[in-house]
Amino acid sequence: MRTRFHQSLDLLKExxxxxxxxxxxxxxxxxxxxxxxxxxxxxxxxxxxxxxxxLEREIDAAALDLLAMQQPMAVDLRFILSVIRINADLERVGxxxxxxxxxxxxxxxxxEADLPVDIPKLGTLAAAMVRKAIEAFIDGDALLAERVxxxxxxxxxxxxxxxxxxxxxxKQKPADTPQALNAIMIARNLERVGxHATNIAEDVIFWVxxxxxxxxxxxxxxxxPEPLEERPPIH
Amino acid sequence: MRTRFHQSLDLLKExxxxxxxxxxxxxxxxxxxxxxxxxxxxxxxxxxxxxxxxLEREIDAAALDLLAMQQPMAVDLRFILSVIRINADLERVGxxxxxxxxxxxxxxxxxEADLPVDIPKLGTLAAAMVRKAIEAFIDGDALLAERVxxxxxxxxxxxxxxxxxxxxxxKQKPADTPQALNAIMIARNLERVGxHATNIAEDVIFWVxxxxxxxxxxxxxxxxPEPLEERPPIH
Numbered sequence: 001m002r003t004r005f006h007q008s009l010d011l012l013k014e015x016x017x018x019x020x021x022x023x024x025x026x027x028x029x030x031x032x033x034x035x036x037x038x039x040x041x042x043x044x045x046x047x048x049x050x051x052x053x054x055l056e057r058e059i060d061a062a063a064l065d066l067l068a069m070q071q072p073m074a075v076d077l078r079f080i081l082s083v084i085r086i087n088a089d090l091e092r093v094g095x096x097x098x099x100x101x102x103x104x105x106x107x108x109x110x111x112e113a114d115l116p117v118d119i120p121k122l123g124t125l126a127a128a129m130v131r132k133a134i135e136a137f138i139d140g141d142a143l144l145a146e147r148v149x150x151x152x153x154x155x156x157x158x159x160x161x162x163x164x165x166x167x168x169x170x171k172q173k174p175a176d177t178p179q180a181l182n183a184i185m186i187a188r189n190l191e192r193v194g195x196h197a198t199n200i201a202e203d204v205i206f207w208v209x210x211x212x213x214x215x216x217x218x219x220x221x222x223x224x225p226e227p228l229e230e231r232p233p234i235h
Numbered sequence: 236m237r238t239r240f241h242q243s244l245d246l247l248k249e250x251x252x253x254x255x256x257x258x259x260x261x262x263x264x265x266x267x268x269x270x271x272x273x274x275x276x277x278x279x280x281x282x283x284x285x286x287x288x289x290l291e292r293e294i295d296a297a298a299l300d301l302l303a304m305q306q307p308m309a310v311d312l313r314f315i316l317s318v319i320r321i322n323a324d325l326e327r328v329g330x331x332x333x334x335x336x337x338x339x340x341x342x343x344x345x346x347e348a349d350l351p352v353d354i355p356k357l358g359t360l361a362a363a364m365v366r367k368a369i370e371a372f373i374d375g376d377a378l379l380a381e382r383v384x385x386x387x388x389x390x391x392x393x394x395x396x397x398x399x400x401x402x403x404x405x406k407q408k409p410a411d412t413p414q415a416l417n418a419i420m421i422a423r424n425l426e427r428v429g430x431h432a433t434n435i436a437e438d439v440i441f442w443v444x445x446x447x448x449x450x451x452x453x454x455x456x457x458x459x460p461e462p463l464e465e466r467p468p469i470h
Contacts, residue, residue: 057447064316071306081299081319088320167416174409181402184416188423212292 005070009079012066013138015059016083016090020134022052023090024127026097027193031123034104034186045101052094059087075207082207086137089196089203093130096189096196103182103189113179116165119186122158126190129155129197136201142208148201149213155194162187240305244314247301248373250294251318251325255369257287258325259362261332262428266358269339269421280336287329294322310442317442321372324431324438328365331424331431338417338424348414351400354421357393361425364390364432371436377443383436384448390429397422 026045033041063084066072072080100123129151136145166180166187205213261280268276298319301307307315335358364386371380401415401422440448 053449057449060447064312067302067316068308068312073303077299077303081302084316084319085323088323163416167412170405170416171409171412174406177402177406181398181405181419185423188420212295214288214292 005066005072005076008062008066008070009076012059012062012080012083015055015062016087017134017138019052019055019059019087019090020130020137022048022055023093023097024130024134026052026094027100027123027127027130030097030100030104031120031127033101034107034123035120037104037108039105039108042101042105045097049094049098052091056087056091060084063087074210078207078210082137082203085203086200089199093193093196096193100186100189103186107179107182110178110182113176115176115180115183116169117162117183117187119183119190122155122162122187122190125151125155125158126193126197129194130200133197133200133204136204137207140204140208142205145201145204145208148197152194152198155191159187159191240301240307240311243297243301243305244311247294247297247315247318250290250297251322252369252373254287254290254294254322254325255365255372257283257290258328258332259365259369261287261329262335262358262362262365265332265335265339266355266362268336269342269358270355272339272343274340274343277336277340280332284329284333287326291322291326295319298322309445313442313445317372317438320438321435324434328428328431331428335421335424338421342414342417345413345417348411350411350415350418351404352397352418352422354418354425357390357397357422357425360386360390360393361428361432364429365435368432368435368439371439372442375439375443377440380436380439380443383432387429387433390426394422394426 026048029041029045032038033045063080066080067077070076129148132144132151133148135141136148163184166184170177170180202213205211261283264276264280267273268280298315301315302312305311364383367379367386368383370376371383398419401419405412405415437448440446
C-alpha cells in the first residue's frame with residue numbers, strides 16, 4: 001500500500017508532467033509558427049505562458065510543503081529537489097518558446113528568404129531532447145537520460161553551423177540581414193532548449209543514482225555522498 | 236548561542252559568497268577582455284570555470300546534506316532552497332562569462348569596428364545587478380532585492396536597442412557584420428546575466444518574506460503558504 005506521503009509524491013510528479021506537456025507543446029507550436037508563418041500559433045504560445053508560470057509556482061509550493069511537513073530521506077529528498085529544478089527548467093523552456101514565436105512573427109512581416117538553416121530540424125531535435133528527458137523522468141530511466149546528454153552535442157553543432165552559414169549569408173546578401181538575424185536568434189534559443197533538456201536529464205540521473213553528473217565527461221560521474229541520519233552536521 | 240545547525244547554515248552562506256565572487260569576477264574580466272582586447276583575460280575566465288563548477292557541486296551537496304540530516308522548517312528551509320537556486324544561477328553566470336570572453340577573443344582577430352553599442356556600460360550594469368542581488372542575499376534585504384528587479388527592465392531595453400542599432404549597421408555596412416554579430420551575442424549574454432541576477436533577487440525575497448514574486452508585476456506578489464507541520468499532506 002502506498003503511504004499518503006508517496007501519494008503526494010505521485011501527485012507532484014503528475015503536476016510536473018502537465019508542466020512538461022505545456023512546455024513541449026509551446027516549443028512545437030513556436031517551430032510550427034516559424035515553418036508555416038501562421039501568426040495564430042504565435043498567439044497560442046503567448047497565451048499559454050501565464051498558465052505555465054502559474055503551474056510553476058504551484059509545483060514549487062507543493063514541493064516546499066512536502067519538504068517542510070515530511071522529513072524525506074535519500075531518494076525521496078533527491079526526487080523532490082529534482083522536481084524543483086526540472087520545474088524551473090520547464091518554465092525557461094516556455095519562455096524560450098515565446099521568444100521563438102515572437103521572432104517567427106517578426107519574420108512574417110519580412111520578405112521570404114531561403115536561409116541556409118533548417119530551423120524545423122533543429123527544433124524537432126531540441127523538442128525530442130525535452131521529451132526524452134521527461135520520459136527518463138517518468139520511468140526513472142538513467143540510461144535514457146544519458147542518451148539525452150549525447151544529443152546535446154549534436155544540437156550544439158547544428159547551432160554553431162547555423163551561425164556560421166547565416167553570418168556568411170549576411171555578408172554575401174545584405175538584403176537577407178533581418179531574416180538571417182532572426183534565424184540566428186531562433187537557433188540560439190533552440191540550442192538553449194537543448195541545454196535545459198540536458199539539465200533535466202542530469203537531474204533524473206541525480207535522482208535515480210545519487211550521482212551528480214554535471215560538468216563531467218560522459219561515463220565519469222561525481223558521486224554526492226548519500227546523506228545518512230547519523231552523520232554529524234557539516235562544519 | 237548559535238546551534239550547530241545554524242553554524243552549518245552560516246558556512247553554506249559563506250561558500251555561496253565565494254561562488255558569487257568567482258561569478259562576478261568572471262563577468263568583469265570578460266567585459267574587460269572585450270574592452271581592452273586582452274586575450275590573457277579570456278584565458279583567466281576560461282580557467283576559472285572548472286573551479287566554479289566544482290564549487291557548485293560542493294554547495295549543492297552541502298545543502299542536500301543539511302536538508303537530509305536536519306528537518307529545517309519555514310525560514311531555514313526557504314534559505315536552503317534559495318541557496319540551491321542561487322547556486323545554479325551563479326554557475327550559469329560563469330558560463331555566460333565564458334561565452335562572452337570567447338566572443339571577445341574572436342573579435343580581436345577581426346578589424347576594429349566602431350560599433351553603435353556600449354558593451355562595457357551594459358556589462359557594468361549587469362554585473363552591478365549581480366552584486367546588488369548578492370548584497371541583498373548577505374543582508375537578507377528584500378528592499379534592495381526589489382531594486383534589482385527594476386534594473387532588469389533597463390538592461391532589457393539597452394539590449395533591445397543594441398540589437399536594433401547593430402542590425403541596422405549590418406545592413407548599412409556589411410563589412411562590419413562579423414564584429415556586429417559578435418556584439419549582438421555578447422549583449423544578449425549580458426541581458427541573460429541580468430535575468431539571473433533577477434532570479435537571485437527573487438530568491439532573496441522568497442527566503443526573507445516567504446513570497447513568490449516570480450512573474451508578478453512589481454508590488455503584487457503571490458504568497459506561498461507558510462508550511463505548517465500540522466497541515467495534512469496534499470492530495
